[in-house]
Every structure is written in structure tokens, then in C-alpha cells.
Amino acid sequence: MxxxxxxxxxxxxxxxxxxxxxxxxxxxxxxxxxxxxxxxxxxxxxxxxxxxNILASNLRKGHSKTIGVVVPRINQNFFANVIAGIEEATYQKGYNLIICQSGESHDKEIQCVNTLINQDVDCIVISVSADGSDYQHLQNVIDHGIQLIQFDRVAEELETLKVINDNEQASYEAVSHLIESGYKRIALLEGPQNLSIFKQRKVGYLRALKAYNIGVIDELIVENAWTKELGAEGTRKLLSLPQPPDAIFASTSDFSALGVLEVANAMRIKVPAELGVCGYANESFSEITSPSITTIDQFSIYMGQTVANLYFQEKGNTDTATKPKIISIKPELIIRASTAKNGKS
Amino acid sequence: MxxxxxxxxxxxxxxxxxxxxxxxxxxxxxxxxxxxxxxxxxxxxxxxxxxxNILASNLRKGHSKTIGVVVPRINQNFFANVIAGIEEATYQKGYNLIICQSGESHDKEIQCVNTLINQDVDCIVISVSADGSDYQHLQNVIDHGIQLIQFDRVAEELETLKVINDNEQASYEAVSHLIESGYKRIALLEGPQNLSIFKQRKVGYLRALKAYNIGVIDELIVENAWTKELGAEGTRKLLSLPQPPDAIFASTSDFSALGVLEVANAMRIKVPAELGVCGYANESFSEITSPSITTIDQFSIYMGQTVANLYFQEKGNTDTATKPKIISIKPELIIRASTAKNGKS
DNA sequence: TTTGAAATTGCAATCGATTGCGTAATTTTT
DNA sequence: AAAAATTACGCAATCGATTGCAATTTCAAA
Incomplete structure (x- = not known):
């Protein structure tokens, strides 16, 4: 041959x-x-x-043993890890993964989803992009009888299987940690509020302040500061305030926290003595910056495995109640140097 | 419906x-x-x-419009970037990507490749794992009439399309830079020599020494130091030598270089004044360590795009000569603080 | 009005594997 | 050794889309 x-x-x-x-x-x-x-x-x-010939086989059998994954960016640590986790768990079961990236564009996301429907995938795993709040395309997935699993960035109003992080709680703990470390004016760098994960993190922030009887100061909350650059920009504004904050919780990402660090450094403001900094996502670099960044680990690989297992588990289910199952993973606060106000960690 | x-x-x-x-x-x-x-x-x-129903359509048409990708790890910056690049370029043409990770295991790599053949993919893109030097499974791909494209870590003896980095030249330039910066005893952390990329980097190192009339000192060459831990271990040995090196070229990765940095730090050896450090791959963290790490950028996303374009280009080709095309991308030396011996950069 | 070419549409086979149903072959049971 | 029960295998339809070829329709030119 x-x-x-x-x-x-x-x-x-x-x-x-x-x-x-x-x-x-x-x-x-x-x-x-x-x-x-x-x-x-x-x-x-x-x-x-x-x-x-799998094509022929699948055509006849009516399934494709393929799972489609749509993420904003493949080459972003968190997503790459989740995908790695999914791959690991699905490969063993003889499933294949088709990967698409939406590039944070709602339009491309719709395209990707439609492509995957066309491909006859058995399941679509998605973390939605930041722009757009119309989820007709996801409803469409369900209408086609394809299992839909959302993770991390989810459309809450859609009743589907979900694997999420307990963002609110993690955020609450992070801010509590800042307060207990002795910081008093804590600023928040927040992400696009149409994404529930960012909304939840804000709620956690507010809940922590309340729990410790600290008033909310609007000017310490910076909208849409979810990249390194935007984080830096927000930080410059914050630190130029008549009464600047003594801690910044970059709730969007470690990249944003990195921006904070650079600006503080440029302005000769000492971290953590004069300014506490906390990030989010435990990017690999966060432990090697100086000072290392206190952050929140999301167990991304495990998250991917959980998604995969959830699929296999539900697959067996005979349509009993079709209760939308939600698995919440508890993130972990990783305390490092950037929040050690008094030298203690 | x-x-x-x-x-x-x-x-x-x-x-x-x-x-x-x-x-x-x-x-x-x-x-x-x-x-x-x-x-x-x-x-x-x-x-x-x-x-x-794409399955039916493809079955009839005799192709799958699907490209399979096999990499050691999806969640490794370099590979994630290459995949992102491939995805970007192929998506536009209506192609889908099936991703597999070999996890550096030769056996799993074989499995992955066979799965992809079964899946009837139109093309397999692979970067081989570190263990194993038997490439029957790749020959098998060719025998099945499936286009095979190797990238980065390639099996040289196989005549296929290849997209590689000019590792030797990059390595040569990196070592030259070290020498010109004033470092005299330059150590090499090398990777598994069954992978050609690491062999080439070693050749580049040797060529640079020769060009500057510097003798090769065997004890300054450390085998198999291609993770952070192994890099650290190798560094400890090197720095404990009667005549320790004054620069270390971690030719395997920035992770390895990071290991060097940590050991140097622990031993209170000043980088770059007392020890120059150069990494490889321009991982995102390399610019935010302190000091920042001089490294080599491989244009990973571009590499992915190149792979994709190569496929589309060759697809049109009528079997004229079937010359195995090799595209070599020239990496770029990124000079940063870790090699600024005399304060100059 | 007739004729011929061009534009539309239908027919039926095909891609390769799977599977329900039926029949033939084999084994087991009395 | 005959009847009953298995076991093994073939037949033919099916999954959904595509396509060469044939048949029909349309339209313009003669």
C-alpha cells in the first residue's frame, strides 16, 4: 500500500x-x-x-467521539492548562479534542461554535469571550442535542453543566487577608462586569470590606483593568490620588498585578511595605517576580479533568431530571511576599 | 427541532x-x-x-479538512503559541485542529499518531518527544498518504516538510554575545542529545568558542539539564568547581536558566557581575525576573503560522519532485540584564 | 412553429462501516 | 438419531452528502 x-x-x-x-x-x-x-x-x-475509517464509522453510529473546546486564547496559561487537563482525561476514553480560539471576539466565538456543531461533536466545552452577552449560539448547541459544558467564564442564565471556581469566596479570602495583614485602604482593579467571574470577584471584595466594617470608597474601584497595561494605567491613577490606597487587589489577573508592581516600582513605592498587591490566577511568573505576588490558584489542570469527567458521567445519565449540574472548585489563596506588610507572611 | x-x-x-x-x-x-x-x-x-453533517460530507469527498497536531505538552508556552499560530491560519481556511499531547512519552506519541491516522486527518503536524529515536510511526503516516510536517523537534533522518529554528546560529550568537560581554569561562547546560535541536545548540556553542579561540573545557558541559530542577542541580555542581564558570548558557530553556538564577542567588553569587546567564525560548517570565534573563526568541506564533501556510502551499503542488522542503526561521537574541557584565547592555 | 442549445433538476451510485433480521451451520439436549 | 437451541454468517438497509449522467424544461434563434 x-x-x-x-x-x-x-x-x-x-x-x-x-x-x-x-x-x-x-x-x-x-x-x-x-x-x-x-x-x-x-x-x-x-x-x-x-x-x-472513523468518518464512516461515526456517520453510521451517529456520534463522533469528539469534543469541541472553545476558549478565548489557547496560549494563555490558564486555558492551556485546562485544555491539557481535558485532553488527558478524554484521550484515555478514546475521545478527540477539536480546539478553537475565539480571540475574545464574540463573532468568532459564534463561528467556532457553529463549526463545531457542523462537525457533529458530542460535546462542546466553552469559556465565553469577554464581549457580547447574547447567547443564542449556545442555546443553539443545546437545541441540537449536543451536550454543553461551560467552565470558568460562564453565561449564568443558561442552564447547562458548569464547572466554575468559587470566585466570590476566593476574592473574599484575598481581601480578608489584606485587611488582616494591616492594609486599610484597599483598591480593586476589576474586569468587564458582563463576565460573571469578575462580577463575583467584586462581590467578594465588597463582602470582605463589609465583614470588617470598612466603608466602600468608589474612587478606589477601577473599571476594566484586566490587562497588564490597563492595570498599570489604573494603578497610576490610584497612586496619584490625594489619598492613595495602601493595597491593590488586581482581581482580574496576575498580569494586571504585574502592571501594578511595575508602576509602584517606577514611582518608588515599596511593595509590600507601602503597598500590598494581590493578583489572581497563579501564573507561573507570579512566584518569581520581586517581590513574589500573592495570588489565587485556580487548579486549572484539575478543572479540565473535572470538565471531562463531568461529561462522561452525565453521558450515562438517562434523561431523568436533566438538572443542570454545577461543580464549583474552591480556589486557594497563595500568600507570598507582596502582601507581607509587617514582614510576616 | x-x-x-x-x-x-x-x-x-x-x-x-x-x-x-x-x-x-x-x-x-x-x-x-x-x-x-x-x-x-x-x-x-x-x-x-x-x-x-460534515462527517457525511467528508466521507463522500474523501478528506476530513482536519489537521492533527502532536506536541509533548499543550500547556507549555512555546507549544501553546505554535498551536495558536496554526489554529489562526487554519481556521480561516475552514480546517479544524485535533490536538494531542504525547507527554514526552514515545509510546503515547505512537498512539496519538495512530489515532490521528484513524481519524483520517489530512495532515499531521508533530514535534517529537524526547525519548525514543524510532520513527516507524512517522513513516507510517507517510505511507498512508497523509502529509507530515515536523516542527522544532524533528527527526532529521526523515524526509518530510520541516519548520525549524536555526538553533545552531542562535546558539552561536548567544555564546558570542557572552564572550564579547567579557565572560571567559562559559558553561553549557545541554539537553538530551537525541533531539537534534539540542545537538545543534551544542554545535553552535562549540563553534562560537572556536571562533574566539577559547578552548573547550569538558567539565563545563553539563548533560541533560533541561528542566528548572536539573538546571539548578547542574549549576550547583558547576559553581562548586575549583574553577567555576563565569557564565552559564542554559541552552535548553528559560526554565533551566531560572534554576541557574535561583542557585546563584542562594549562593550569593551576583548576576550578571560575577555570573552571566543566558536562557532559551523567551518565556514570558524571562523579562520579569531579577535580573531579567537574556534569551532567544523563537517566534513561536509565527512558526505555527508558517507550518499552516506550508501545508496549504504544498497541498496545491502536483507531485512534481516531492522535494522535502525545510523552512528555517532565524531566532533572535534578546539581550537583557543577566548578561550585562560591565553594566552595559 | 420548430429546432437546438443551454440551463435545471432528477436518478442512482458512492464514500466505508454498522446492524437488525433471517438463514444456514453447528452444537447441545433428550 | 431427531429435535431444540445456539452460534456463525450473509443480506440489505442505513447514516447524510455528493456527483456523473440522464432527463426534462426553458429560451432563443431559425
């Missing part, structure tokens, strides 16, 4: 003087075929370098 | 009292069908929320 057509079950059947049915059954290890014949078939299949 | 079957071209045909042939043609925008009918078909297709 060089350039020629690939071998099919018919080729094997012809060579052995039997039917394709038997070959198919043998290849699927059906017990409806004689052991001897089965062995013979296996052997010739091997000789002919036969490889099953 | 709720739980029911998905709509097919037959449903559309039935509703319109025509044949599936016409529907198919209309959907493929063939000029063999009347404009009016075409419009009508399009409209009803839309109304019925029709989505083409």
Missing part, C-alpha cells in the same frame, strides 16, 4: 471470501463471530495495514 | 418538493441550480436550522 486507496473492510472480506459484516463484527470484537475467523480477520487486517 | 433528529438535506428537499441533489448543489453554491430555487433552499435551510 503506497499511493493506492486505503484498505477497507471489503478488501479484507474479499481476500477471505467472507462478508464485510463479519469483518466489521470481528473488528469490533463482537461475540457474534467465530474465534478462529476473528483471529484470521485480525491477522489479515494487520497484513493489509488496515485502519478503520 | 428540539430533541428530534437533526435536519438533513432530505428534509429540506421534501419540504420543497425537490430532490436532495438540488439542495446539496444549492448549499454548495453550484451554478448548476436556478437562482430562485437556490434562494428558496437557502431560506428553508435557515428556517429548519439546518447544519451540514
Amino acid at each position: 503506497k499511493k493506492g486507496k486505503r484498505t477497507t473492510i471489503y478488501d479484507i472480506a474479499a481476500k477471505l471470501g467472507i462478508t464485510a459484516s463479519s469483518v466489521s463484527r470481528a473488528l469490533n470484537n463482537s461475540n457474534q463471530v467465530n474465534e478462529k475467523t476473528k483471529e484470521l480477520i485480525m491477522k489479515t487486517a494487520d497484513e493489509l495495514n488496515y485502519k478503520r | 428540539k430533541k428530534g433528529k437533526r435536519t438533513t438535506i432530505y428534509d429540506i428537499a421534501a419540504k420543497l418538493g425537490i430532490t436532495a441533489s438540488s439542495v446539496s448543489r444549492a448549499l454548495n453554491n453550484s451554478n448548476q441550480v436556478n437562482e430562485k430555487t437556490k434562494e428558496l433552499i437557502m431560506k428553508t435551510a435557515d428556517e429548519l436550522n439546518y447544519k451540514r
Whole structure:
């Protein structure tokens, strides 16, 4: 077999003087075929370098053993980790992954989802992009009878399986930690509020302030500061205030926290003595900055595995109640140097 | 359409009292069908929320419009970037990506490749794992008439399309830079020599020493130091030598260089004054360590795009000569603080 | 009005594997 | 050894879309 057509079950059947049915059954290890014949078939299949045509198989079977994944960016630590986790768990079960990136564009996200529907994937796993709050395309997935699992950035109003982080609680703990470390005027760098994860983090921030009887100061809350650059910009404004904050919670990401660090450094403001900094996501770099950044670990790989397992688990379920299951993973506060106001950590 | 079957071209045909042939043609925008009918078909297709079944289509057409990618780890910056680049370029052309990770295991790599062959992918893009030097599985890909493109970590003996970095030259320039910066005893942390990329980097190192008339000192060359931990371990040994090096080229990765930095720090050896450090790969963290790390940028996203474009370009080619094309991308030395011996950068 | 070419549409086979149903072959049971 | 029960295998339809070829319709030129 060089350039020629690939071998099919018919080729094997012809060579052995039997039917394709038997070959198919043998290849699927059906017990409806004689052991001897089965062995013979296996052997010739091997000789002919036969490889099953999955397209045909899936078409007939009505499923694709393929899971589609849509994320804003593949090359972002958190998402890459989640995908790695999903891949690991699904590969063992013989499933394949089709990966798409929306690039934070709602339009491309819609395109991706439609492509995946076309591909006849058995399940679509998605973390929605930041712009857009119309989720017709996701409803469409459900209407097509395709399992939909949202993770991290989810459209809350949609009743689907979800795997999320307890953002509010994590945020609450982070801010509590800042307060208990002795910081008094704590600023918040927040992300786009149409994403629930950012909304929840803000709620956690507010809840912590309340719990410690600290008033909310509007000018310490900076909107839309979710990249390193925007974080830096927000920090410059904050630190130029008549009464600047003595801590900044970059609730959007460690990148944003990195921006904070750079600005503080440029302004010769000492972290953590004069300014406490807390990030989010435990990016690999956060432990090697100086000072290292206190942050929140989201167990991203585990999250991916959880998504995969959730799918397999629900797959077995006979449509009993179709209760939208939500799995919440508790993130962990990682305390490092950037919040050690009094030298203690 | 709720739980029911998905709509097919037959449903559309039935509703319109025509044949599936016409529907198919209309959907493929063939000029063999009347404009009016075409419009009508399009409209009803839309109304019925029709989505083409790609499996059936591909089965018939004999290709899958799918590209398989095998990398050691998805969640490693370099690979995530390459994949992002491939995705970007292929998505536009309506191709899908199936991603697998070998986890640096030769066995799993073989499995992955076979799965992809089964999946009937049109092309397999691979960066081989570190262990194993048997490439029968790759030959198998070729024998199945599937386009094979290797990138970065390639099996040189296999005549396939390749997209690589000019590792030797980059390495040569890095070491030259160290020498010109005033460092005299330059150590090398090298990676598994069965991977050509690491071999080439070593050659570049040796060539630079020779060019500047510096003798090779065997004890300054540390084998298999390609993780942060192994890099640190190697560094400890190097720095405990009677005559320790005054610079270390961590040719394997920035992670390894990070290990160097940490050990130097722990031993209170000043970088870059007493020890120059150069990494490889321009990981995002390399610019925010202190000091920031001189490293080599591999243009990973661009590399991915190049792989994709190479595929599309070759696809058109009628089997003229089947010359194995090799595209070499020139990496760029990024000079930062960790090699500024005399304060100059 | 007739004729011929061009434009549309239908028919039926095909891509490769799977599977329900029926029949033939084999084994087991009396 | 005959009847009953398995077991093994073949037949043919099916999954949904595509496409070469044939048939029909349309339209303009003669």
C-alpha cells in the first residue's frame, strides 16, 4: 500500500471470501463471530495495514467521539492548562479534542461554535469571550442535542453543566487577608462586569470590606483593568490620588498585578511595605517576580479533568431530571511576599 | 427541532418538493441550480436550522479538512503559541485542529499518531518527544498518504516538510554575545542529545568558542539539564568547581536558566557581575525576573503560522519532485540584564 | 412553429462501516 | 438419531452528502 486507496473492510472480506459484516463484527470484537475467523480477520487486517475509517464509522453510529473546546486564547496559561487537563482525561476514553480560539471576539466565538456543531461533536466545552452577552449560539448547541459544558467564564442564565471556581469566596479570602495583614485602604482593579467571574470577584471584595466594617470608597474601584497595561494605567491613577490606597487587589489577573508592581516600582513605592498587591490566577511568573505576588490558584489542570469527567458521567445519565449540574472548585489563596506588610507572611 | 433528529438535506428537499441533489448543489453554491430555487433552499435551510453533517460530507469527498497536531505538552508556552499560530491560519481556511499531547512519552506519541491516522486527518503536524529515536510511526503516516510536517523537534533522518529554528546560529550568537560581554569561562547546560535541536545548540556553542579561540573545557558541559530542577542541580555542581564558570548558557530553556538564577542567588553569587546567564525560548517570565534573563526568541506564533501556510502551499503542488522542503526561521537574541557584565547592555 | 442549445433538476451510485433480521451451520439436549 | 437451541454468517438497509449522467424544461434563434 503506497499511493493506492486505503484498505477497507471489503478488501479484507474479499481476500477471505467472507462478508464485510463479519469483518466489521470481528473488528469490533463482537461475540457474534467465530474465534478462529476473528483471529484470521485480525491477522489479515494487520497484513493489509488496515485502519478503520472513523468518518464512516461515526456517520453510521451517529456520534463522533469528539469534543469541541472553545476558549478565548489557547496560549494563555490558564486555558492551556485546562485544555491539557481535558485532553488527558478524554484521550484515555478514546475521545478527540477539536480546539478553537475565539480571540475574545464574540463573532468568532459564534463561528467556532457553529463549526463545531457542523462537525457533529458530542460535546462542546466553552469559556465565553469577554464581549457580547447574547447567547443564542449556545442555546443553539443545546437545541441540537449536543451536550454543553461551560467552565470558568460562564453565561449564568443558561442552564447547562458548569464547572466554575468559587470566585466570590476566593476574592473574599484575598481581601480578608489584606485587611488582616494591616492594609486599610484597599483598591480593586476589576474586569468587564458582563463576565460573571469578575462580577463575583467584586462581590467578594465588597463582602470582605463589609465583614470588617470598612466603608466602600468608589474612587478606589477601577473599571476594566484586566490587562497588564490597563492595570498599570489604573494603578497610576490610584497612586496619584490625594489619598492613595495602601493595597491593590488586581482581581482580574496576575498580569494586571504585574502592571501594578511595575508602576509602584517606577514611582518608588515599596511593595509590600507601602503597598500590598494581590493578583489572581497563579501564573507561573507570579512566584518569581520581586517581590513574589500573592495570588489565587485556580487548579486549572484539575478543572479540565473535572470538565471531562463531568461529561462522561452525565453521558450515562438517562434523561431523568436533566438538572443542570454545577461543580464549583474552591480556589486557594497563595500568600507570598507582596502582601507581607509587617514582614510576616 | 428540539430533541428530534437533526435536519438533513432530505428534509429540506421534501419540504420543497425537490430532490436532495438540488439542495446539496444549492448549499454548495453550484451554478448548476436556478437562482430562485437556490434562494428558496437557502431560506428553508435557515428556517429548519439546518447544519451540514460534515462527517457525511467528508466521507463522500474523501478528506476530513482536519489537521492533527502532536506536541509533548499543550500547556507549555512555546507549544501553546505554535498551536495558536496554526489554529489562526487554519481556521480561516475552514480546517479544524485535533490536538494531542504525547507527554514526552514515545509510546503515547505512537498512539496519538495512530489515532490521528484513524481519524483520517489530512495532515499531521508533530514535534517529537524526547525519548525514543524510532520513527516507524512517522513513516507510517507517510505511507498512508497523509502529509507530515515536523516542527522544532524533528527527526532529521526523515524526509518530510520541516519548520525549524536555526538553533545552531542562535546558539552561536548567544555564546558570542557572552564572550564579547567579557565572560571567559562559559558553561553549557545541554539537553538530551537525541533531539537534534539540542545537538545543534551544542554545535553552535562549540563553534562560537572556536571562533574566539577559547578552548573547550569538558567539565563545563553539563548533560541533560533541561528542566528548572536539573538546571539548578547542574549549576550547583558547576559553581562548586575549583574553577567555576563565569557564565552559564542554559541552552535548553528559560526554565533551566531560572534554576541557574535561583542557585546563584542562594549562593550569593551576583548576576550578571560575577555570573552571566543566558536562557532559551523567551518565556514570558524571562523579562520579569531579577535580573531579567537574556534569551532567544523563537517566534513561536509565527512558526505555527508558517507550518499552516506550508501545508496549504504544498497541498496545491502536483507531485512534481516531492522535494522535502525545510523552512528555517532565524531566532533572535534578546539581550537583557543577566548578561550585562560591565553594566552595559 | 420548430429546432437546438443551454440551463435545471432528477436518478442512482458512492464514500466505508454498522446492524437488525433471517438463514444456514453447528452444537447441545433428550 | 431427531429435535431444540445456539452460534456463525450473509443480506440489505442505513447514516447524510455528493456527483456523473440522464432527463426534462426553458429560451432563443431559425
